[in-house]
Amino acid sequence: xxxxxxxxxxxxxxxxxxxxxxxxxxxxxxxxxxxxxxxxxxxxxxxxxxxxxxxxxxxxxxxxx
Numbered sequence: 884x885x886x887x888x889x890x891x892x893x894x895x896x897x898x899x900x901x902x903x904x905x906x907x908x909x910x911x912x913x914x915x916x917x918x919x920x921x922x923x924x925x926x927x928x929x930x931x932x933x934x935x936x937x938x939x940x941x942x943x944x945x946x947x948x
Contacts, residue, residue: 893920898907898938912922 904921905928907916914932918925930936 896921901928901938904928905931 900921901913901923904917904923907917907921908928909932912920914925914929918928928937931938
């Protein structure tokens, strides 16, 4: 079995921090404040809040060969 990575994360923030930031924004905190508090990029946070981008659940694929 060979594993091919689709993409290597290039970000320096944790997905759980992004989820917490999205929750904070949905509870009334500003996007700028949430981005600062949870150390996540404001543009990515905005994309997640508006639904433009969803978290990727697939990090690799398996191939048979």
